[in-house]
Amino acid sequence: MFQILHGINVDWMRRRHIAFLFSGACVLISIVSLLVHGGPRYGVDFTGGSLVEILVTPAVHADAVRAAVDHAGYPGSEIQELSRPGQFLIRVESHAGRTSPAPAIQQAVVQQHPGSGVEVLRVESVGPRVGGELRGAAIKAIFFALGFILIYVGIRYDWRYSLGAVAALFHDVFITLGALSLMNKEITLTVVAALLTIAGYSINDTIVVFDRIRERSRTLRRETPANVMNIAINETLSRTIITSFTVFLTVLALYTLGGEVIHDFAFAMLVGVVFGTYSSVYVASGLALEVQLWLERAGQGQSQSRGKK
Amino acid sequence: MTRSDQWKFYLTVVFVLASVWTLWPTFQFYSLPAKERQVVLQARPSQATTEAERIQLEKYAKLREKAIKLGLDLQGGMYLLLEVDTSKLGPAEAKNAVDQAMQIIRNRVDQFGVAEPSIQRQGLTRILIQLPGLLDQERAKALIGQTALLEFKLVKTEEESKALYDRIDGYFARKLRGGAAPDSAAPDSVLHPFTSKLLASSHSEAVVLNENIPIVDAMVRQLKADSTFTSDAQLAWDSHDQDVSGRTARGLYVVGREALMKGSEVASAQMRLDLDATRPGAPGVSFNLTSRGGALFGDITGANVGRRLAIVLDGKIQSAPNIQEKIPRGQGSITGNFTEEEAQNLAIVLRSGALPAPVNVIEERTIGPSLGQDSIDKGIRSGAVGALLVVLFMVVYYRVSGVVAVVALILNILGLLACMAGFHSTLTLPGIAGIVLTIGMAVDTNVLIFERIREELRNKRTVLAAIETGYARAYRTIIDAHVTVLLSSFALMWFGTGPIRGFAITLSIGLIINLITAVGISKMIFDAWSVRRKLSSISI
Numbered sequence A: 001m002f003q004i005l006h007g008i009n010v011d012w013m014r015r016r017h018i019a020f021l022f023s024g025a026c027v028l029i030s031i032v033s034l035l036v037h038g039g040p041r042y043g044v045d046f047t048g049g050s051l052v053e054i055l056v057t058p059a060v061h062a063d064a065v066r067a068a069v070d071h072a073g074y075p076g077s078e079i080q081e082l083s084r085p086g087q088f089l090i091r092v093e094s095h096a097g098r099t100s101p102a103p104a105i106q107q108a109v110v111q112q113h114p115g116s117g118v119e120v121l122r123v124e125s126v127g128p129r130v131g132g133e134l135r136g137a138a139i140k141a142i143f144f145a146l147g148f149i150l151i152y153v154g155i156r157y158d159w160r161y162s163l164g165a166v167a168a169l170f171h172d173v174f175i176t177l178g179a180l181s182l183m184n185k186e187i188t189l190t191v192v193a194a195l196l197t198i199a200g201y202s203i204n205d206t207i208v209v210f211d212r213i214r215e216r217s218r219t220l221r222r223e224t225p226a227n228v229m230n231i232a233i234n235e236t237l238s239r240t241i242i243t244s245f246t247v248f249l250t251v252l253a254l255y256t257l258g259g260e261v262i263h264d265f266a267f268a269m270l271v272g273v274v275f276g277t278y279s280s281v282y283v284a285s286g287l288a289l290e291v292q293l294w295l296e297r298a299g300q301g302q303s304q305s306r307g308k309k
Numbered sequence B: 001m002t003r004s005d006q007w008k009f010y011l012t013v014v015f016v017l018a019s020v021w022t023l024w025p026t027f028q029f030y031s032l033p034a035k036e037r038q039v040v041l042q043a044r045p046s047q048a049t050t051e052a053e054r055i056q057l058e059k060y061a062k063l064r065e066k067a068i069k070l071g072l073d074l075q076g077g078m079y080l081l082l083e084v085d086t087s088k089l090g091p092a093e094a095k096n097a098v099d100q101a102m103q104i105i106r107n108r109v110d111q112f113g114v115a116e117p118s119i120q121r122q123g124l125t126r127i128l129i130q131l132p133g134l135l136d137q138e139r140a141k142a143l144i145g146q147t148a149l150l151e152f153k154l155v156k157t158e159e160e161s162k163a164l165y166d167r168i169d170g171y172f173a174r175k176l177r178g179g180a181a182p183d184s185a186a187p188d189s190v191l192h193p194f195t196s197k198l199l200a201s202s203h204s205e206a207v208v209l210n211e212n213i214p215i216v217d218a219m220v221r222q223l224k225a226d227s228t229f230t231s232d233a234q235l236a237w238d239s240h241d242q243d244v245s246g247r248t249a250r251g252l253y254v255v256g257r258e259a260l261m262k263g264s265e266v267a268s269a270q271m272r273l274d275l276d277a278t279r280p281g282a283p284g285v286s287f288n289l290t291s292r293g294g295a296l297f298g299d300i301t302g303a304n305v306g307r308r309l310a311i312v313l314d315g316k317i318q319s320a321p322n323i324q325e326k327i328p329r330g331q332g333s334i335t336g337n338f339t340e341e342e343a344q345n346l347a348i349v350l351r352s353g354a355l356p357a358p359v360n361v362i363e364e365r366t367i368g369p370s371l372g373q374d375s376i377d378k379g380i381r382s383g384a385v386g387a388l389l390v391v392l393f394m395v396v397y398y399r400v401s402g403v404v405a406v407v408a409l410i411l412n413i414l415g416l417l418a419c420m421a422g423f424h425s426t427l428t429l430p431g432i433a434g435i436v437l438t439i440g441m442a443v444d445t446n447v448l449i450f451e452r453i454r455e456e457l458r459n460k461r462t463v464l465a466a467i468e469t470g471y472a473r474a475y476r477t478i479i480d481a482h483v484t485v486l487l488s489s490f491a492l493m494w495f496g497t498g499p500i501r502g503f504a505i506t507l508s509i510g511l512i513i514n515l516i517t518a519v520g521i522s523k524m525i526f527d528a529w530s531v532r533r534k535l536s537s538i539s540i
Helices: A013-036 A062-071 A102-112 A128-156 A159-182 A189-219 A225-257 A260-308 B003-030 B034-042 B051-066 B091-112 B137-145 B158-176 B210-225 B291-303 B340-352 B369-422 B429-458 B463-495 B498-533
Strands: A049-057 A078-081 A087-092 A117-126 B077-084 B118-122 B126-132 B150-154 B205-209 B233-244 B247-256 B266-272 B284-289 B309-313 B316-319 B331-334 B359-367
Touching: A013 A159, A013 A225, A013 A260, A049 A102, A062 A078, A062 A087, A062 A102, A102 A117, A117 A128, A117 B369, A128 A159, A128 A189, A128 B359, A128 B463, A159 A189, A159 A260, A189 A225, A189 A260, A189 B429, A189 B463, A189 B498, A225 A260, A225 B369, A225 B429, A260 B369, A260 B429, B003 B034, B003 B051, B003 B369, B003 B498, B034 B051, B077 B091, B077 B137, B091 B118, B091 B126, B091 B137, B091 B340, B137 B340, B137 B359, B150 B247, B158 B210, B158 B233, B158 B247, B205 B210, B205 B233, B210 B233, B210 B247, B233 B309, B247 B309, B247 B316, B266 B340, B284 B291, B284 B340, B309 B331, B359 B369, B369 B429, B369 B498, B429 B463, B429 B498, B463 B498
Parallel strands: B233 B316
Antiparallel strands: A049 A087, A049 A117, A078 A087, A117 B359, B077 B126, B077 B359, B118 B126, B150 B309, B205 B247, B233 B247, B266 B284, B284 B331, B309 B316
């Protein structure tokens, strides 16, 4: 048998406070980044506006494209040069006219660079009202997806676990949101799909650990809760690592080879998978343990005060 | 093999055969050379001229229908979300208007010649149009979005026009002075705030210089919006600019408010190049009227010989010829400064009829074909590399058992693609992401099982018992994991839009099939393998 991580015996729960500190720091960094950037950076899907991707041959400088876009009547647009020379992504604010800005931009570039060819690779034009609707639909989708998961975990497990699972879920999604903000990436419909997949994976990981904790707490009745959790985590650790590793491999392939359309999706997934693995070990179980210990203390306090009477 | 094993085995064979059978057209279609694939995409049996051709084209159409389609993000194309502006219609009319608009747009698109257009209603007032592989996006948008309301209106006489202008001047003069009548000694611009902006060539057809157009147009709109200003005449712009001694200008006509006849009476329309004798080769559109329209047109022209008849398209004057004599045959033409393409579009929209209400493009997504090709190449390459890495890892780490997992994985993807072909769904880029994540979950399922079996083996169980308890114990976890991810993808399917939904659908189908392949079929293989050989050890 070719094995990794067999028979390890780590006292995870004793070091849980270090993990809490680390998680707290990551969440704090995310909050700071989100505050500095004025909230998540929404893409045209949610704000309304247009995204135009063009390929200019022979390649021209980004400033030339900027001048042409200004000339076409869209000053203040954001221009991003992509990896291929001559390929630009132009982000135009929501504008009053209903037609897409692509033809005017194309014309302006050709006008300023006679003899160059301009191919419009992609146009995404979303009216402000549709943007609002898409935002509403995304929020609704997230809300119901999380709601369904919580109800299911609440039914299948103790509510103490449910609390840990929820915390781990928000932890992963929030830190991914923070990482996107740090990298100044946009929140688009596809990124929302990535965030929800992260939520799915996070809960999947957490459930595998919780299932084992529940099973072990039945067989190992004499052990302390912390020990039961350690044993469960250690026993499932090889599975956690292997699964995360294979998912990581596929997402890494998407990230490096998948092309720019899927790039942000894959980036969010990469961050999410790493934090999801870590959080199912530490955050979910750690918090469930804290809740359990707190309940025990509260219970003792109660019985003591009763005894005094 | 026990009886239930046999039963499982036959089910598996049926599953595989059915999947291959469903996917066969897809395989056939995508293994065609690119050129032939285009022929298949464009095939329309209704256009066949001979019986043999019809059979061939029908075969193509069937093949096209049965193959998995690629989304616009993968093959290039245009996605338009239109909103029908029903604000000026009653509730009953509004309901009809959207249906009508859909039918009319479908006719227009059909005549434009797009392979496999998709036109769907969305919500109450919206129409979603998807045009795959289209090149001339601006032309398509113009064609789809044009209201194409054709009206025939009489141009008012000089006296009628002058009366209207006087009233308009009076209206604005009073408005400028807060309701009081202006002093008769005031300058022209105060006395005649409207007509002072016009170059009067004649009253019924005034000319406005380019720099004055915004002001005049604002006044025209104001008059239209003011319900207290009533008249049986109205102002309408010429559709094209003209040249007035070197300066750009535009005509402004006074026409009747009511249309004498509408475009619904047009039976057919063609682009022609020989309509204008003074400008040979200039594109225009000739049309034939229905018999009812022909009779009406005869009456109209007969009663108004010597007057001008304006041909108004979407509120703009296309031309206003003099009625020389009664036109009994119900034929007419529209000339103007058209390009050939514009004339072609006009002919199409006249044939397919006017939209019952204006439509606005509220969402547009266009993927050029080269980016589409790029996306699909990269999507397939990254998917293949990702899958290969996982397969390699599984086989190295779990040996023979890893091979079993890989077989289950292949069956999973086969079944997933077959389902997509069977449901006629479309493969999009987010869909590919969904497939990649299905691979992740499928591998996780087997990892869970195998790690459990290894544990049982370490606890000194026999191979058979280890497999049994390994599967049984992992099964609960697997169900929990699948249910939670499925629940969240159902939420995405119901409340999400476009790309999110495509992602959720592939992921859901993949996960459901995974419960069959990664649990059921892999268990069957294990059973067959271990029972038959009475294994004392297992490669895991």
